[in-house]
Amino acid sequence: MNENDDRLAGDLALAVVRFARHLRGRRKDSTVSLTQLSALNALASDGPLTPGQLAARERVQPPSMTRVIASLADLGLVSREPHPTDGRQVIVSLSDEGEHVINGEAEAREAWLRGRLDELSSADRDTLGGAVGIINRIIAGQG
Amino acid sequence: MNENDDRLAGDLALAVVRFARHLRGRRKDSTVSLTQLSALNALASDGPLTPGQLAARERVQPPSMTRVIASLADLGLVSREPHPTDGRQVIVSLSDEGEHVINGEAEAREAWLRGRLDELSSADRDTLGGAVGIINRIIAGQG
DNA sequence: TATTGTTATACTCTATAACTATA
DNA sequence: TATAGTTATAGAGTATAACAATA
The missing domain is CATH 1.10.10.10 (Winged helix-like DNA-binding domain superfamily/Winged helix DNA-binding domain)
Structure with missing residues (x-):
């Protein structure tokens, strides 16, 4: 790290x-x-x-x-x-x-959030999408 | 989108x-x-x-x-x-x-979270770090 | 009269402990 | 006795409305 x-x-x-x-x-x-x-x-x-x-x-x-x-x-x-x-x-x-x-x-x-996401770059949306996957894996991994 | x-x-x-x-x-x-x-x-x-x-x-x-x-x-x-x-x-x-x-x-x-983050790849940690920046910008942008 | 902060009150979300019904 | 679900109760976090003090 x-x-x-x-x-x-x-x-x-x-x-x-x-x-x-x-x-x-x-x-x-x-x-x-x-x-x-x-x-x-x-x-x-x-x-x-x-x-x-x-x-x-x-x-x-x-x-x-x-x-x-x-x-x-x-x-x-x-x-x-x-x-x-x-x-x-x-x-x-x-x-x-x-x-x-x-x-x-x-x-x-999610109207508010969608508005904010629309303002982001495509790359930033991809980063958030990736983060969602990682977060869901972290949560799912906890017994 | x-x-x-x-x-x-x-x-x-x-x-x-x-x-x-x-x-x-x-x-x-x-x-x-x-x-x-x-x-x-x-x-x-x-x-x-x-x-x-x-x-x-x-x-x-x-x-x-x-x-x-x-x-x-x-x-x-x-x-x-x-x-x-x-x-x-x-x-x-x-x-x-x-x-x-x-x-x-x-x-x-944040001991629990640190443990989970340690298990991730460096690339995944970078993605989460990027997401933190994006989220903070979204929040800061709201008057 | 407007602004700053607090108090009073209530609602949502979550938890633990105790209870009921069924297995 | 053990399990599934609910009820009772409590605590954190947040809100709106009403109030007090000061500008």
């Missing part, structure tokens, strides 16, 4: 937290929060999941996911149904409207 | 929020939260500031910054002193101990 790498952890942590603050704050007009969207996204990628699987996938504790699922169910974006063979478990599925939020509202969502 | 760029806003937003969740969760043993550290960092970069200036710099509302400053003052990491000429304003300064947190504890902080 060179000198820049030495500061990378601190710089990256601050940049990510500040950026997350902006992203949460700038999308108040959206139908779902980023936390909710992240869970919807997991269901869209992996199909129906139990709350426990969703919590593991999103790296939050089960009670946290219970609340996210409840809020999404209130909005009609997911449905909860009993597991066919195990009475303890629940199957959470994306509803038609939830699918619509994932698929159909990409244009409207 | 090509097809990948089309999805970049959504992918980036999810990656940042998930990553921020990890970063906040993984540093519970640290003396200060990332929010507190971010404010300390601003004072270290810019010198003493008023609460209003800090709030603007960190892009939070003044009452939010009041709470952050109060928590940092409780920890002895900043001091609050009256403005010399304007009785309404307050000057917030880094204390010696606050400076120590900024300068001296880099090694101990």
